[in-house]
């Protein structure tokens with residue numbers, strides 16, 4: 001993997017002190033409880049942010065073991081960070097959970113399932129060819145007679161529930177892979193864009209729309225060839241070592257591109273990339289570069305919203321907006337997507353009752369915690385149906401996949417898009433008017 005510096009996940013001492021400091025900020029007030037999706041579902045203190053902090057504190061002090069019964073409560077956490085938004089004391093819950101998971105994974109009581117998950121991610125995500133092979137398998141499945149057979153009502157009725165849910169949750173691979181388009185030669189300014197792991201395979205249309213919008217704002221878009229996975233999934237799974245290595249490789253790849261900003265249209269990736277500075281803070285060789293990389297990273301919607309827009313044409317219809325957790329709670333970007341949607345003539349934005357409640361996607365969560373993920377998705381789809389909107393706009397590929405699965409399960413005629421696709425559509429309509 002091109003290991004260069006600091007190959008070990010070395011920060012146990014520093015991370016341990018930071019973890020104790022983070023935990024100490026919690027004053028046990030409980031304001032976060034009503035923001036926590038798993039607490040709202042289960043009503044149990046151990047499945048709330050405050051309860052999880054208490055469990056992690058007990059483990060840190062050696063008063064509790066990383067036993068399966070305890071780890072179950074950590075596993076059920078979506079890492080959605082809604083508790084961070086709700087917390088008046090500024091408790092960095094995301095960092096607490098990531099560090100706690102890393103400590104378990106690096107400790108002596110590592111559960112097999114955690115090790116397998118981290119290894120699978122480590123063996124897959126940094127390698128574009130392996131991801132492509134997995135996507136080819138998915139595509140071959142979709143083209144085979146199997147899906148039609150498995151979706152027959154008589155067959156579905158006899159399928160085990162887990163298999164039925166897994167089949168419905170499979171993402172749809174696009175017919176073509178995203179390839180960076182040639183860039184207009186007359187644009188003096190340049191930004192770099194993250195391709196990501198699954199977006200080029202599942203949502204090439206979103207990438208294409210993003211490039212077109214950035215071009216219209218006057219930017220050439222560069223895709224650094226040496227880009228790797230952002231490391232978010234590894235970090236959330238507790239594999240800090242892999243996340244740190246991927247961060248270093250991306251820093252080398254992007255900072256050499258000579259661009260003004262690094263634009264990301266996947267909220268989960270952008271959130272981790274904005275935190276590279278913290279992730280590598282104890283690495284003297286990379287500290288400065290990581291901080292610079294983080295300060296240059298922008299979610300595409302906040303980037304676009306900060307620019308004067310060309311005239312927008314009409315996009316008719318009712319659209320609802322699902323806040324992606326890592327955009328609203330981790331990056332604190334709430335108004336930019338709404339401002340952009342409201343700027344589109346004839347587009348009616350209908351707000352969800354709980355737009356910032358996690359849809360249950362949460363990276364690998366929908367695969368490894370299917371029961372809770374399904375409950376959260378069912379609630380989300382109820383909320384969507386109440387709005388009567390025909391389009392769900394969001395800002396992260398995981399949310400798009402999950403919401404598409406929800407629409408399929410309900411048989412709803414609802415289209416799921418990234419907000420940038422609607423902006424692209426409105427800009428194109430605006431060009432046609434002139």
Ligand code: SF4
Pocket residue numbers: 025026027028029030031032033049050083086087088089090091
């Ligand atoms: S995490 Fe924040 S909101 Fe939750 S109990 Fe602790 S201090 Fe209160």
Ligand code: SF4
Pocket residue numbers: 035036037038039047048049052076077078079080081082083084093
């Ligand atoms: S990150 Fe989300 S699921 Fe986890 S404790 Fe916080 S609010 Fe609950």
